[in-house]
Amino acid sequence: MDKMTEEQYRAISNMLRKRSLWMLHYCTGCGAMELPPTMTSRYDMERFGIVPYVTPRQADILLVTGYVNVKTLKRIITVYEQMLDPKYVIGFGSCAINGGIYYDSYSVINRLDAYIPVDVYIAGCMPRPEAIITMFKHLMNLIDSGKADGYKRYKQNYEFYKNNQRKVLG
C-alpha cells in the first residue's frame, strides 16, 4: 500500500516541480538578451509558472546562456553547488554545446557537460524566444517523466566531474 502512496507522492511532486520552475537570473554570455522578451507580454513564460529569481538557494533552473570561459566556469560551479537539490541546467545556444564560434579560443570551455550535468540544450546562435518556450515545454515533460535527473548524475559520478573541473581550473 505504501508503494502506491510512494508512487502518488512522486507523481505529485513531479507535477509541482513541473508547474513552478524558478529560473536563476544568471546570465553569462550574449544569450541573456533573449530572456526579457520571453518574460514580458509577447511570449510570457510566467504562464508556465516560470519566474526569474535572484539567488541560487531559491532557484530550480540554472540558465547557462552563451560562451563559458574558464573564469565564468568557476562562478557557474559555485552557483550550481549552492542550488538546492532538484535542480536542472539548461545550455543556451551552440557555445554551451561545443564552444560555438569560440571553439578554438584558449579560454572557452568546449563541452559544458563535462563539468556540470546539463539537462537540456537549445541549439542556435542565441535561440529566439519561441525556441526557449519549446525548450521549457520539453523540460517540463522530462521532469514529468522523471528523466531530468542531472542533479542525481552529478552526485553519482561526483569524482568524474571534479577531476574535469580541477583539470581546467587547476
Next chain:
Amino acid sequence: MVNIANPILLIAIPLLFAFLIAVLAPWLKKGVKYIPVIAFGLNLLVVFELIPDVLDNGIVIATTAGIKPPFAINVAVDRLSLFLVLIATLLGFLVSIYNLVYIKEEPAEKFHILFTLLVTGITWMIVTGDLFNMFVAFEVTSISAFGLVGFHRDKDAAEAGFKYLVMGSIGASLLLIGVVMLYAATGTLNMADIAEKIMRFTFKQKLLPYAFIFTGLGIEGALFPLNAWLPDAHPAAPSSVSSILSGIMTTAAIYGIIRVTVTIFNYYQVILFLILFGLLTLMFGETAAFFQKDIKRMLAYSTIGQTGLFFYAFSLGSINGMQGAFLQMMNHSLAKATLFLVVGGIIFSVGSRNIDDFAGIGRKMKLSAFLFAIAAFSLMGLPPFFGFWSKLKIIFATLERVNVYTIAFVVIVLFMSLIEAAYFFRVMQVMFFKEAKEEKEVREAPAWMLIPAITLVVIILVLSFYPTPVINFAHKAAADLVGRSVYINSVLGGL
C-alpha cells in the same frame, strides 16, 4: 601634686626651654632637637589639666604678679581660646617629633629655638587677655616665622622670607598704631577693660583704631588683598614649619580679629561687610590653587581658600555661623597640617615638588598616599569625614534667612568647594591611577615622620565618626563669644 592648671605656664615653659636650648647648645650638640619635644609635651600636659576647668566654669583667668587685673597683665582662656590652644600645642608637639628626623641641615639649634619661639608666640597670642601683650606675641611669632621661612637659604626661600618680612613688619606697625590709639583713648591695655570703656565712644571714634588693628592682623591672617606673601612664604619654608604656618598661625591671627571685633569693639554692623572679605579670599584662593603645578603652592593657596571660608562663616554673625567657623577651623588645621607633613615626606623621598612626578606614589608609598587621601577627603568635605559636618553646618547657617544674597553666597561657597575637590582629585588621580614613568627607587618616609601624620589622621577619623561632643563644644564656644559681657565681668570682677 602641684596644680599646674595655670595658663601662664603655657607661655613660661616653652620660653624657658627656648632659653635652655641656646645655653646647652655647645654641650648637647645633636641632643638639642629633643628639647622642643619635651617643652611641648609639658605644655600638652598643662592644656589637658586646663580642659576640665574651662569646661566647668567657662573661663580660666590667671594674672601675673598677683595685682588686680586692670593694671596687671592677665591671661584668659575661655572655650574658644582653649579650642585653639589645644590644636596649637598638639601640632607643636607632633611637628617637633617630625623635626627630629626632618631637620638635617647645619644650624639645627637655631631652627629649634625659632621653632619653639614660633609656637610659644602663637599660644601666647591666643591666650593673652591684654592688647599690648597680643602685639608682643604677634611680634614674636612674625619674627620667628620670618627666620624659619628663610631657613633653606636658597634663592626663592630668601626672596619669600624678605617679602614676608616687609609685609609682616608693616602689619605689626599698623597693629601697634591701633593699640596705641586705643590706649590713648581708654587709658588701659587690658582687653576686658577696654571693652567696657569703649562703650562710651561713638561709632565714628572707634573707627580708626579698628581699621588699623583689622588690617594689621589681616595681613597675618591671610585675608584677601593682604595675603600676597603667603603663596611664596609657605612653600619656601621647610614642610614642618609650613604645616605650623598654615595649620595654626593664620588661624591664630583670625582669632585675634574675632576677639577684637566681637569682644572689644562689639562691631555687629561691620560683620556683614566682612563677609565680602571672606568670600573674596575663598574665591581667589581656590581658583588660584586650581592652576598650580607645585604641590606646596597648591596647598598654600588652598589654605588661603579655607581661611576665607571660615572667616566668611564667622562673619555670618549668628551663633550657628560661628560654630560652623570653629568646626571648619579645626578641620582645616588638622587636615592641612597632615597634608603638609605627608607632602614633606613625599618630597623628601621623590625629590621634586611637581605634582606630575608623584605618579605611582599610591603603589610605592602606600601609607603616606593613604594618609594624604584621608586628609584630603576630610578637607574637601566627603560625607563620612569630619569636613562634611563642618560644611553642612556652614551652609545651614548661611541659609537660616533665605534671600537672594544668602543663596548667592551658598552658590559661591559650593562652587569653590567643587573646585577644591577638583584639584585635590587631580593630585590623587596622578598618585593612585597613573603608572610611574621610570622605575626610580622610592622608599616609604621614615617612621618618625609618619607617626605625627598618623596620630592626626586618627584624630580626624575619630572626629568623623563621632563628631557630637566637638559640635556641642563648638556651639557653647560660639555662645560664649557672642555673649561678650560674660568675658568682661569674669575678667574684671571675677578675681
Next chain:
Amino acid sequence: MVRTILIAIGIPLLAYGFGVSFMMFKRKIAARIQRRYGPTFIQPLIDTFKLLSKQENISHGIMYDLGPILALAASMTVIFFIPIPGMKLMTGSADLIALLYIMVIGSLVMALGAGESANPNSTIGIARALTLMLGYDLPFVIVVITLVMKYHTTDLYKIMQMQTGGHWAMWLLPLSAIVGFIVTYGALGEHPFDVAVAPHEIATGPMAEYGGKHLGLLMINHAFHIYIELALFVDLFMGGASNLFYFYAKMFVIFVIYVFFDEVLPRFRVDDAVRFYWRWPTILALLGLIIVLVR
C-alpha cells in the same frame, strides 16, 4: 471545548485562504496590467508546496532555522487577536496597543534568522526593513491614537462594533483613513515600499540565503501577513463586516487599489521613504488627531 479546537484550526486556515487568494489575484492583475496572461490561478499554492517538497535543504545554524518557524508562529498568534465577523476570539486579553507589539514579534524573529545567514545582503535588507518600520510607525501611532481618542477604548472589538451600520471611521475620520491606507501600504511591503526585499539591489534582502522549506514557510507567513494588515485596516476603518463575504469583499477592494499603485510607482530610496512618511502622512495624521481632540 470542541468549538475552541474547531476555531483553533479553522481561523488560521481561513486566514491562509484569504491571504493566498490575495497573492493569486495580485499576480493575475499585475500580469493583466502588463498585457500578459499571468500564471494559473493557484500558482502561489504550487510554488509553496514545491518549495516545501525540496529534497535538499541547507541551514546556517539553529537561529537560521528558528527564524521562519517563529515568524510563522508569531503571525498565527496575531490572527487570534484580530476580530473576525461574528467571533470575538481573544481580543479580550490584548488590546490595540498590545496588538501593535505582537505584530512586531514576527518581523523581529525573521530578522534574527536572516542575520544568522552570514550574508550581508540579508543584513542590509533587515536594516532597511527596520528603518522603514520606524518611518511608518510615527503616522501609524498617531492614527491609532486618533481612533482611540474618538472611540474612548483600545479594545479592537468595541471599535469594530461602534462602526457597524454605515458610519465607518473612513467617513468620519477621512484624513486618518488616508494615512492608515498609506501606512498599511508600507507595512505590506508592496512595490514602492519594498526597500527591504529589493531584488535588483540586495538580492531579495533577508530571504537571500533562504531556500527550500524555509522559503516555503516564509511564503505562508507572507500570506498571513497580507491577511493581518488588511484585516486590521478593515476593522479599524471600515467597521469589520456582518459576515465573511462582506469582510472578504472589503479586503479585496483595498487590496486591488494597492496592486494598481504597485505596478505604477518606482521604488523609494530608504531615507526618502522615511522622509516621505515623516512629512505628508504625519502632518495629515496630526491634523486628524487635532480635529478629534478639539471636537
Next chain:
Amino acid sequence: MDMSLGVLLATPFVGGILAYLGGKIHRWVRYTFAILFSLLAFIEIFFFYNTTVGNYVWGRLFGSVLVLQINPISWIFAFIVTGISFLVILFSINDVEGHKGLDFYYLELLFVEGAMLGITLAGDLITFFMFWELMSWTSYFLIIQGGKKSITAGYKYIIMSVIGAYSMFVAIAMVFGRAHSLVFKNVSMLLSQSSPAFVIWFFVLFGIGLFVKAAVMPLHTWLPDAHSEAPSPVSPLLSGVLIKMGAYGLTVLFYGFLSVQLIGKLAPTILPTPLLLYIVEWLAAISIVLATFLAILQEDAKRLLAYSSISQIGYVVLGIAMGSSLGIAGGLFHALNHAIFKSLLFFVIGGVIYRTGTRNMSELGGLIKKMPVSFIGALFGIVALSGVPPLNGFVSKWMIYEALLQKKEVFLLIMAFVGSTGAFLYLYRFIHSVFLGQLPEKYKDVKEVPFLMQLPIWILSALTIVFGIWPGLAMNVIAQGEKFLGITPIKYTLYGFPQGTAMSSLKVINISSVLIIAFIVVLALYLMLPKERFVSQYDTYAAGQVVTPETKYNYSYGFYMFFGRVINPIFKWSADKMYEAWARATKVFGDYMRRVYTGNLETYSSYIVVLITIVAFVLLIGGKLW
C-alpha cells in the same frame, strides 16, 4: 530574629572592609567575604517584605535627628540594589581577575552598594544627602578603574553629579532653615504650609540633583562616557541600579514630600497633570526620543547600551511624573524591569569583551557559534528591552502607554512609542554585529565565558520570563507602595490587568500560550519536511564569487548610515558642547583672577594701603552695605 535597619545598612560596609582586609591575606578570602556579605544583604531584604518600619533613629546632628525607614516603595529599589550588586560581584570575580588594586575595587563595589542601600533606607534629608554624595564618590572611584580613557570620563561624571548634589544640598539647607527637623514627614508638612515660590524653589533645586543622576536629557552627557569607559562589571551596576536612585528620588520628591494636589496648586492646572510634572514629563519624553536616535548611530556596543539606558530611564521618569496610579505603577515596574534586562545586556557584552577584548561592533560578529549562552542572554535582553510580549518589558511599557491614553496626553504617547520602535533598530544592530553575521578569523578559538560569569546571565534571563508572564508578583509590592504614598493602588491579577484599571484588560498568559502552541505546530510541520544539512559561513550567495576567510564579507560598520542622513540635522546642537564651553569659560575666568598675585612687593604694599582706605570708608558710612 528581629532584623533592625541598622544591621541591614551596615552589612555591605562591613563586607567591604572585610573584603579589603581579606584581600591582603589571600585572593579567595576576599571573594568569599564579598559574595557572602552581598548575598547576606540580599537575604536580609526579604525580612522587610511588605512591612513599613518607622523611624529607626541612628544619630543626632545639629538638632535634627538622623533616621532610617523602609516602606514598600524603597523596598523595591533596595531589592534592585542588593540583587544586581550581588550579581555584579559574582560576575567580577572572573572578569577583573588580572587587574591591579583588586582589594580597593571590591571595597568600592560594596561601599557603592551600601551607599545606595542607605539612600533607599534614608528617613531624613541629611542621611539621604550624605549617602547620595557617598554614592557619587565611591562610584567615581569605580569608574576610573577602567583604564586611561575612563579617568576623563570619571572626572566629567564626578563634576556633574557633585553639581547636582550641591543643588540638592541648597534645597535641603533651605528647608532646614525653616523646619529644624528634616525627617520626611516634617518636610512634607512644612512644604504643604509654605508659599508656592518656596515650594517651586525646593522642587527645582532638589529636582536638578535627581535629574543629573537620572540622566534626563539636558543633564545626561556624563552617562555615555561613564558607562562605556567603566570596567565591564561596573557598567551593569551603573546603568542597572545607579540611575534608579534618581528615579527613587523623584518618587520621594513628587509623592513623598509634595503630593499631586499640592503640585497642582502651584500653577494653573489647564493640563491633565500639574504644570511642574507636565514639564518633567516632556523632558523625559524628549530624552526618550533623542537618546534612541543617538543610540541608533553608535559604533561602540557599550555606548549604544548607555544611550539606551538614557531612553529607558526616560520611560521610568515619564511613568513616575504622570501622577495617575497606573502611570506610577508602570514607571516603578519599568524601573525594576530595566534593572533586570539592562544589567543582563551589560553582563553579556562584558563577557564578550572578556573573551574578545574589543567592544567595537564592526570588529565583532558570528559569536553565536562560539558563545551560545551569551547569545541566549542577549536574545532575552533585547526581546525584553524592546517590549515584545512574552517578556517583562512589554507589561511595563503597556502600562505607561495606557496611563498616557487615560490622561489623553497624546503627544507624549507619540514620542514614547517612536522611542520604543527606535529601540528595535539599535537592539537588532547590537545583537547582529556581536553575535550573528560572519565570525572574523581572529575569534575562531573564542570559548564561552566561565561559569561564574554565566550565572548572572541565567538568573536574569529567568527573571525576565518570570516577570513577563506573571507581572502580578511585582504588582502587589507596587500596589502596597502606592497605598503607602497615599495614591489609590491599581487593581491587578496575577497575569495582567482586569477591565477597570487600563483602557482595556490584558492577560499576558494568553499571548504567550498561543505563541507556544503555534510554535509547536509549526515546528512539527518543519520536522516532517526533508532534513537540512549545515553549511559553513563561507558557502553563501555572493553572485558566484567564492567567499574566503580573508574577504571581510560582512555589513556592520555604519549600520544605519541612511537613517543617519535623515536625523543628523537634529544633532548639530548638543548639550555636551555647551558644557565644554562653560568649562572653558570658568577656566579663563579663573586665569584672570590668578593675575592678582603679581609677585612684586610694591603692588602688595599698595594693596594694604588701598584696603585701609576701603575699611575706613565703609566704617564711615556705617558699615551697612546692604
